[in-house]
Amino acid sequence: MQHNRRVAALIQVTCLALLVFCLIERQVRRALGPEETMAGLYPDNRRVRPTGRMILYHLGELTLRIGNVTDPPTVQINRGVQLHLLDLLDTDIGQTRWPQI
Numbered sequence: 657m658q659h660n661r662r663v664a665a666l667i668q669v670t671c672l673a674l675l676v677f678c679l680i681e682r683q684v685r686r687a688l689g690p691e692e693t694m695a696g697l698y699p700d701n702r703r704v705r706p707t708g709r710m711i712l713y714h715l716g717e718l719t720l721r722i723g724n725v726t727d728p729p730t731v732q733i734n735r736g737v738q739l740h741l742l743d744l745l746d747t748d749i750g751q752t753r754w755p756q757i
Contacts, residue, residue: 681708687744696737
C-alpha cells in the first residue's frame with residue numbers, strides 16, 4: 657500500500673465486512689431467543705449459541721445450481737442446519753429474483 661487512499665479503502669472494506677459478520681450473528685441470535693441454543697453446529701451435536709464464524713462456516717457450504725430459461729436456479733441444501741440458519745435469517749431461498757432488463 658503506497659497511497660493513503662488505498663489504506664483508507666482497505667480499512668473501510670474491513671469494517672464493512674465486520675459489520676455484516678456481526679449483523680448476521682445478531683439476527684440469528686435474536687431469532688432464536690435470549691437463552692436458546694442450537695444443535696448441529698458442531699460434529700458432536702452439542703447445543704450452543706451460534707457464532708458468526710459457525711454460521712458462515714455452514715452457509716459457506718451451500719451450492720447454487722445454475723438454471724436456464726425454463727428451470728430457475730436453486731440453492732442446494734446439504735444439511736438441515738443450513739435450512740434452519742437460513743430460516744432464522746429470514747431468507748426465502750425459494751423465491752428467484754431475476755434481474756430487471
